[in-house]
Amino acid sequence: MQYRATLWLRDSIRTIPKLQLRPTQRCRYATAIDSPELFDVVCVGGGPAGLSLVVGLRASKTTSNLKIALIESLDLDKGRMRNPSPDVYSNRCSSLTPASVRYLQEIGAWSHIDISRVQPYQEMQVWDGITGSRIAFDWEVNTRRDVQPSTIAYMIENQNLTTALQTYLEKLGDITVISPVRVDSIDLGNSTPELDLRSWPIISLSNGRRIGARLLIGADGANSPVRTFAGTTSRGWDYNRHGIVATLKLSGSGWGGEGYKIAYQRFLPTGPVAMLPLPGNMATLVWSTVPERAARLKSISKCDFLAMVNAAFRLSPVDLEYMHSVSSGQQEEFEWRVKHSAADSTKVPMEVVDVQDGSIASFPLKMRHADTYTGERVALVGDAAHTIHPLAGQGLNQGQGDVAALVSTIQAAVETGADIGSTLSLEAYNAKRYAENNAMLGVVDKLHKLYAVGSGPIVGLRSLGLKAVNEIRPLKKFFMKKAAGV
Numbered sequence: 001m002q003y004r005a006t007l008w009l010r011d012s013i014r015t016i017p018k019l020q021l022r023p024t025q026r027c028r029y030a031t032a033i034d035s036p037e038l039f040d041v042v043c044v045g046g047g048p049a050g051l052s053l054v055v056g057l058r059a060s061k062t063t064s065n066l067k068i069a070l071i072e073s074l075d076l077d078k079g080r081m082r083n084p085s086p087d088v089y090s091n092r093c094s095s096l097t098p099a100s101v102r103y104l105q106e107i108g109a110w111s112h113i114d115i116s117r118v119q120p121y122q123e124m125q126v127w128d129g130i131t132g133s134r135i136a137f138d139w140e141v142n143t144r145r146d147v148q149p150s151t152i153a154y155m156i157e158n159q160n161l162t163t164a165l166q167t168y169l170e171k172l173g174d175i176t177v178i179s180p181v182r183v184d185s186i187d188l189g190n191s192t193p194e195l196d197l198r199s200w201p202i203i204s205l206s207n208g209r210r211i212g213a214r215l216l217i218g219a220d221g222a223n224s225p226v227r228t229f230a231g232t233t234s235r236g237w238d239y240n241r242h243g244i245v246a247t248l249k250l251s252g253s254g255w256g257g258e259g260y261k262i263a264y265q266r267f268l269p270t271g272p273v274a275m276l277p278l279p280g281n282m283a284t285l286v287w288s289t290v291p292e293r294a295a296r297l298k299s300i301s302k303c304d305f306l307a308m309v310n311a312a313f314r315l316s317p318v319d320l321e322y323m324h325s326v327s328s329g330q331q332e333e334f335e336w337r338v339k340h341s342a343a344d345s346t347k348v349p350m351e352v353v354d355v356q357d358g359s360i361a362s363f364p365l366k367m368r369h370a371d372t373y374t375g376e377r378v379a380l381v382g383d384a385a386h387t388i389h390p391l392a393g394q395g396l397n398q399g400q401g402d403v404a405a406l407v408s409t410i411q412a413a414v415e416t417g418a419d420i421g422s423t424l425s426l427e428a429y430n431a432k433r434y435a436e437n438n439a440m441l442g443v444v445d446k447l448h449k450l451y452a453v454g455s456g457p458i459v460g461l462r463s464l465g466l467k468a469v470n471e472i473r474p475l476k477k478f479f480m481k482k483a484a485g486v
């Protein structure tokens with residue numbers, strides 16, 4: 001029985017059997033008349049995870065014959081980056097780890113990236129906003145002068161990545177991209193005389209089209225309709241924090257030495273504030289704070305906003321507290337308060353002198369983890385499976401790890417002639433990714449909670465911990481390797 005099923009799958013894997021009925025039959029079988037278009041893989045969500053997934057499947061010799069559809073509610077074509085100005089950057093940027101870049105290189109997507117808009121950085125300075133204890137993450141701290149500093153991560157606009165993936169997808173061809181169209185509902189199919197679709201998800205789209213999936217992949221973000229269809233619970237909590245993002249311009253030529261860039265992150269009791277390098281004298285800001293402060297930061301004047309950003313890296317939490325409490329005049333406050341600040345100007349980012357118009361935005365932050373990533377004919381990747389606080393820059397990278405693992409799981413199923421949608425075939429993917437993502441979610445969540453403490457013995461202990469990790473090189477290297485995915 002198993003053997004027969006395997007043979008059937010091998011035969012049908014190139015082209016899904018279409019329900020081609022003679023006119024008389026059409027009249028007889030009402031269900032067959034409305035029969036959905038059938039695909040081997042249907043991916044809902046054309047964000048970084050969904051696009052990488054379909055590219056990964058098409059680029060692999062083993063899976064390139066699968067019949068694949070990608071469904072995205074936004075207009076993918078309109079969302080592409082076209083002739084971008086070198087002085088204008090999207091406010092949605094991510095730090096891609098070397099492991100993610102390596103995967104994108106392996107599938108052939110990295111060569112389509114506009115590399116002039118990518119900024120690698122080699123060091124990350126992280127410090128406690130209350131005690132000032134500091135840790136410097138770098139691969140070789142000048143101990144061996146012959147060793148070139150290695151890249152910790154690559155700052156990239158999300159749009160640069162998704163545009164490259166779309167360009168490459170077009171080159172690879174033979175994928176049905178359905179966009180812009182929304183998934184309205186997902187149900188199980190029926191049994192027809194030709195094919196038993198009772199275990200197949202049937203996706204109804206807002207344009208009236210119906211699509212059946214041997215394997216349905218949810219790459220449809222934090223509120224995943226695919227996850228809801230699968231009946232998978234996603235657990236976690238809201239942080240009651242918003243992440244303010246903005247594209248910034250720095251004074252002078254920007255980020256210090258040629259070829260050696262430093263990212264900065266300061267942990268304040270309300271959440272971390274990070275400034276990460278973009279090419280030239282540009283930078284991207286991610287500032288996690290309570291919703292009321294986020295709302296005020298978005299409403300104050302440009303010069304007051306710039307003062308707040310500069311203050312966030314330089315002034316004491318008490319000074320900052322006051323500046324957050326006033327509705328205007330932050331610039332004047334900053335100018336005289338910074339004169340009395342003890343901040344070492346060599347250890348904080350360069351002064352911010354401008355913010356790109358329209359680039360200040362905020363996103364509510366939450367932690368969520370689905371109970372499982374797989375079910376009968378369903379798999380989840382990226383934010384559909386897990387949503388993480390951005391303080392360690394891991395969300396998109398976790399999604400790339402999921403994609404690499406799921407593509408190799410599907411490859412293994414195709415190679416052995418197994419049903420790519422069966423729970424048995426998909427289990428390897430869940431086993432590979434769940435525990436790893438869970439550990440990262442736990443560490444990042446604890447870090448957020450640890451640094452949200454503003455006073456008491458915890459503050460002293462965490463500073464000791466930070467100093468210890470900074471001094472014990474192998475321990476620091478261990479954390480860096482985990483964060484870099486190597």
Ligand SMILES: Cc1cc2nc3c(=O)[nH]c(=O)nc-3n(C[C@H](O)[C@H](O)[C@H](O)COP(=O)(O)OP(=O)(O)OC[C@H]3O[C@@H](n4cnc5c(N)ncnc54)[C@H](O)[C@@H]3O)c2cc1C
Nearest residue numbers: 045047048049073095183220221243382383393395396397
């Ligand atoms: C402030 C901030 C900073 C961050 N910084 C970093 C960082 O430095 N590094 C990092 O690795 N990560 C970072 N992240 C996380 C990262 O942005 C996300 O993890 C990543 O974008 C998730 O990608 P995804 O493709 O899984 O989901 P999404 O990007 O959410 O894509 C889901 C797609 O599904 C589509 N969709 C949803 N519902 C439907 C439907 N019903 N029908 C059709 N289509 C649908 C959506 O339109 C969307 O395009 C950050 C996040 C925030 C908020």
